[in-house]
Amino acid sequence: MSPPVQAAYSYCEAVTGQQARNFAYGIRLLPNEKRQAMSALYAFSRRVDDIGDGELDPETKRTRLESTRRLLDRVRAGAVDEDDTDPVAVALTDAARRFPLPLGGLDELIDGVLMDVRGATYETWEDLKVYCRCVAGAIGRLSLGVFGTEAGAPGAERAAEYADTLGLALQLTNILRDVREDAANGRTYLPADDLAKFGCSAGFHRATPPPGSDFAGLVHFEVRRARALFAEGYRLLPMLDRRSGACVAAMAGIYRRLLDRIERDPEAVLRGRVSLPGHEKAYVAVRGLSGLDARHVSRLTARGRG
Numbered sequence: 001m002s003p004p005v006q007a008a009y010s011y012c013e014a015v016t017g018q019q020a021r022n023f024a025y026g027i028r029l030l031p032n033e034k035r036q037a038m039s040a041l042y043a044f045s046r047r048v049d050d051i052g053d054g055e056l057d058p059e060t061k062r063t064r065l066e067s068t069r070r071l072l073d074r075v076r077a078g079a080v081d082e083d084d085t086d087p088v089a090v091a092l093t094d095a096a097r098r099f100p101l102p103l104g105g106l107d108e109l110i111d112g113v114l115m116d117v118r119g120a121t122y123e124t125w126e127d128l129k130v131y132c133r134c135v136a137g138a139i140g141r142l143s144l145g146v147f148g149t150e151a152g153a154p155g156a157e158r159a160a161e162y163a164d165t166l167g168l169a170l171q172l173t174n175i176l177r178d179v180r181e182d183a184a185n186g187r188t189y190l191p192a193d194d195l196a197k198f199g200c201s202a203g204f205h206r207a208t209p210p211p212g213s214d215f216a217g218l219v220h221f222e223v224r225r226a227r228a229l230f231a232e233g234y235r236l237l238p239m240l241d242r243r244s245g246a247c248v249a250a251m252a253g254i255y256r257r258l259l260d261r262i263e264r265d266p267e268a269v270l271r272g273r274v275s276l277p278g279h280e281k282a283y284v285a286v287r288g289l290s291g292l293d294a295r296h297v298s299r300l301t302a303r304g305r306g
Contacts, residue, residue: 001094004082008090009036012043015088019046025281026251029243037099037146038247040091044072045109045139047088052113053185061117069110076103101145105138112138116187123192125225131189132171133164140167144236147244156239166233166252172226173255176219176262179204180270194218207270219266223259230256254281 001009016024016039027038051064071089074080080093096103112134122128140163149156175182175189182189183204195201198218202210209215230252237245254276261274268274 002082005090005094008087008094009039011087012036012039012091015039015043015046021275022251022254022281025254026247029246029250031243033098034146034244036091037095037101038143040088040095041101041106041139041142041146043088044092044106048106048109048113052116058117062114065110065114065117069107072103072106072110095146099146099148102141105142108134108138119186121188121192122190125191125194128189128191129168132168136167136171136174137164138167140164140170140233143248147240147248149239150241153239155235159236159239162233162236162239164233165229166236166248169226169229169233170252170255172222172229173259173262176222176226177258177269177274180207181273190218190222194221197221204270209267209270215270216266219262219269223263226259227256230259250281 013036016027020042023042027035027042030038048065048068051061051068054061056064071086075089075093075096078093078097080086080089082090082094084090095101112131115131115134120131122131141160144159144163149159153159179190188195188203190200192201195218198215198221199213200210200215200218202213204210234252237249240248257276257280258274261276262269
């Protein structure tokens with residue numbers, strides 16, 4: 001690997017280490033080449049997210065997102081030189097040469113962030129799934145391009161579907177965790193049908209549930225939906241090599257534990273961001289590396305219960 005490419009990857013790994021709270025715990029478990037590729041994917045995705053979440057006016061955001069899409073076109077065409085001044089583009093171009101990355105997934109991410117810029121809201125879960133597939137399911141499919149599947153793994157033809165579903169599970173968990181923060185930024189992601197069903201259409205602008213609502217019922221309803229998505233998405237684990245499976249198990253395991261905390265105390269998401277301490281994240285990572293989650297899912301799948 002040339003010095004400019006190595007420097008580009010080092011930059012992406014620094015971005016990932018500084019800004020990715022849960023993601024970084026998982027990719028630490030990967031071999032170097034895969035970890036670098038995942039860092040390049042994260043750094044590019046982070047750039048897109050930062051444009052959408054920033055303080056710029058909507059028109060400027062749209063302009064910058066389309067400029068980022070043009071950069072992605074250059075990456076896709078292999079038209080980024082090693083000495084290019086954009087280290088993320090350099091690293092992503094190299095990663096795309098090394099791994100079969102479905103780069104269209106990053107176009108989907110840009111499309112999803114443009115939905116945020118437009119202030120899109122979602123009437124039904126089917127509507128919200130479109131958004132979740134853009135901003136998270138696509139990242140699951142891109143990650144699978146790095147991980148690959150084990151030769152001869154049963155059901156491997158559905159691996160991309162499971163990776164996509166796991167992305168949906170993670171994104172729905174994010175949405176639950178961030179309802180108060182999103183409301184403060186003028187965003188509501190949970191489906192309007194669900195909000196109305198539980199008397200929560202007034203939104204989440206306070207540290208207490210909307211008057212007369214069944215907020216705990218809403219949270220438990222969405223937690224059950226997320227758990228079902230995790231159960232389906234976890235079918236991916238037995239199809240991956242040990243360290244890739246450990247990476248996925250660590251990231252998904254952290255989010256499943258977040259769901260446990262949210263389920264125990266639904267109103268916590270209105271008081272602040274629910275998170276796990278570092279030692280608990282480390283425990284989940286060790287559990288993933290030991291293969292416990294992959295073996296558990298493999299047993300359930302064999303019994304038809306996964």
